[in-house]
Amino acid sequence: MRTERVGGNGQAERREPRVIVGAAILAGGRVLACARSAPPEVAGMYEFPGGKVEPGESEVAALVRECAEELAVRVEIGERVGRDVRMAHGRSVLKVYTARLLHGDEPRALEHSAMRWLSAAELDTVTWLPADAPIVAALRPLLLATTP
Numbered sequence: 001m002r003t004e005r006v007g008g009n010g011q012a013e014r015r016e017p018r019v020i021v022g023a024a025i026l027a028g029g030r031v032l033a034c035a036r037s038a039p040p041e042v043a044g045m046y047e048f049p050g051g052k053v054e055p056g057e058s059e060v061a062a063l064v065r066e067c068a069e070e071l072a073v074r075v076e077i078g079e080r081v082g083r084d085v086r087m088a089h090g091r092s093v094l095k096v097y098t099a100r101l102l103h104g105d106e107p108r109a110l111e112h113s114a115m116r117w118l119s120a121a122e123l124d125t126v127t128w129l130p131a132d133a134p135i136v137a138a139l140r141p142l143l144l145a146t147t148p
């Protein structure tokens with residue numbers, strides 16, 4: 001996917017959208033949802049832990065790094081969940097992967113204001129960031145299939 005913008009020389013430049021990765025951490029038929037603490041417009045809304053992929057970094061490496069930074073956990077990254085979600089008029093794209101906790105690690109909300117483990121039936125009990133809607137929809141059958 002590419003977006004166009006007009007550069008300083010007045011010509012259209014093409015640039016790849018910024019990739020944002022999110023981890024749908026699954027355990028016991030539940031997924032970990034994390035409440036953003038900032039910025040104010042989205043504070044309290046839920047998301048998947050993650051963030052921007054840095055230049056030269058793989059999506060999996062970015063997820064492993066973000067989960068360590070935000071939750072102090074080690075994770076194994078699994079398959080994609082849902083589709084690519086275009087955000088910010090195509091300037092960025094959200095990609096979510098399943099993940100599982102390793103070595104008995106327990107997430108701690110180092111950067112989020114709250115965390116909740118949600119079952120399929122509880123997915124709609126929090127307000128997700130708008131871009132996450134198609135991912136949450138794709139997660140529902142996955143959670144139902146893995147409910148213990």
Ligand SMILES: Nc1nc2c([nH]c(=O)n2[C@H]2C[C@H](O)[C@@H](COP(=O)(O)OP(=O)(O)OP(=O)(O)O)O2)c(=O)[nH]1
Pocket residue numbers: 020021022046047048049050051052053087094129130131132
């Ligand atoms: N991590 C994450 N970000 C999401 C989700 N849904 C969604 O719209 N976003 C948006 C919110 C932010 O605008 C952007 C992620 O940016 P961020 O600020 O969290 O990224 P980052 O951790 O790399 O932060 P920074 O280093 O730039 O401060 O993507 C989601 O489920 N998870």
